[in-house]
Amino acid sequence: MKRMLSGIKPTGSLTLGNYIGALRHFVEYQDEYEVIAFIANLHCITVYQEPKELRKNLKDAVALYLAAGLDPQKATIFLQTDVPEHAQLGYILACYTYLGELNRMTQFKDKMAKGEQNLTAGLYSYPCLMAADILLYDPDYVPVGDDQKQHVELTRDIAARFNNKYSPTFKLPEPLSAKVGARIMSLSDPSRKMSKSDPSNNGCIYLLDDPAVAKNKIMRAVTDSYGEIRADKEKQPGLYNLLEIAASLSDTTPEALALEFSGKGYGELKKYVAEVVCSSLNSLQERYREILANNVIEDVLKEGAEKAHRIAYKKLATVSRKVGLEIR
Numbered sequence: 001m002k003r004m005l006s007g008i009k010p011t012g013s014l015t016l017g018n019y020i021g022a023l024r025h026f027v028e029y030q031d032e033y034e035v036i037a038f039i040a041n042l043h044c045i046t047v048y049q050e051p052k053e054l055r056k057n058l059k060d061a062v063a064l065y066l067a068a069g070l071d072p073q074k075a076t077i078f079l080q081t082d083v084p085e086h087a088q089l090g091y092i093l094a095c096y097t098y099l100g101e102l103n104r105m106t107q108f109k110d111k112m113a114k115g116e117q118n119l120t121a122g123l124y125s126y127p128c129l130m131a132a133d134i135l136l137y138d139p140d141y142v143p144v145g146d147d148q149k150q151h152v153e154l155t156r157d158i159a160a161r162f163n164n165k166y167s168p169t170f171k172l173p174e175p176l177s178a179k180v181g182a183r184i185m186s187l188s189d190p191s192r193k194m195s196k197s198d199p200s201n202n203g204c205i206y207l208l209d210d211p212a213v214a215k216n217k218i219m220r221a222v223t224d225s226y227g228e229i230r231a232d233k234e235k236q237p238g239l240y241n242l243l244e245i246a247a248s249l250s251d252t253t254p255e256a257l258a259l260e261f262s263g264k265g266y267g268e269l270k271k272y273v274a275e276v277v278c279s280s281l282n283s284l285q286e287r288y289r290e291i292l293a294n295n296v297i298e299d300v301l302k303e304g305a306e307k308a309h310r311i312a313y314k315k316l317a318t319v320s321r322k323v324g325l326e327i328r
């Protein structure tokens, strides 16, 4: 069985973008692949997090993984810090990563360009830790949204470099991004990604939003003045985003949906999109509440960490031996 690995960094409440771009794929794939899905808590603190909030977000993220249908019997679900090999290999790989490579990472470059103050070394070296997250497990595929592709490419470069210097050690993973829904945009500014750090509260739908609030955000979504429903990403990005959201959640394509709504008004389409989104949120939230009430999260994480650790410690031992870190 091919292996698939991905992580989510819950620096805030998970969003509809996370669900469409990442979470739902893990669930789809868990029958076909061996899925390893973890909560990247170390990645969260590359930017300061209020401890109480971070704890809640981590727990909610696990609950939402489960609520989305990830089955702990099939998938390995764990917290990054429960498997210390991630940080250990992350440090080692940082010694095989060039500054020039890290300087090219768009996520970091963007923050620098915006003139954000007090950017940390943790944030800068984050791609090395992400490479470790991946390479510890030799996955075949890493399903990520578009923004993370560059980090997976860097992971491949680091792996190839290590393999060449020593001997084949790491499998080179393929990034996997869906054709539809790899980049859901903000509802209030379709030129920006829908993100937890959206400056306008109306642009982002959170998975734990009250469905009535989510509906409101959709009804107020920024569109255009063409007055015609077409799936034209370039000219009508706001409308296309709405089509993409609804299409992803109902297994169709933005193009097919646009045809279905051709000749109708934007209001009608928005109502439909809101219905589709609210129905997904309702069922997700119902399962989320059940999971919290059943108190299963700690057991799931403990079992997941044990399974992950059995794979990770062997890889770290191999790497340490090859590098010459051990005296035996």
Ligand code: AMP
Binding pocket: 007, 008, 009, 010, 017, 018, 019, 020, 021, 022, 023, 143, 144, 145, 146, 147, 148, 181, 182, 183, 184, 185, 193, 194, 195
């Ligand atoms: P993050 O929230 O940055 O930790 O992202 C977790 C996963 O969700 C990554 O695979 C992202 O690429 C994906 N993701 C985050 N935001 C979006 C979005 N707006 N559209 C599609 N995928 C997203």
Ligand code: TRP
Binding pocket: 005, 006, 007, 008, 009, 040, 043, 129, 130, 133, 134, 142, 143, 144, 148, 151
């Ligand atoms: N960096 C990813 C993000 O911000 C989260 C992440 C951490 C990840 N480690 C990973 C994703 C390993 C895939 C594989 O979304």
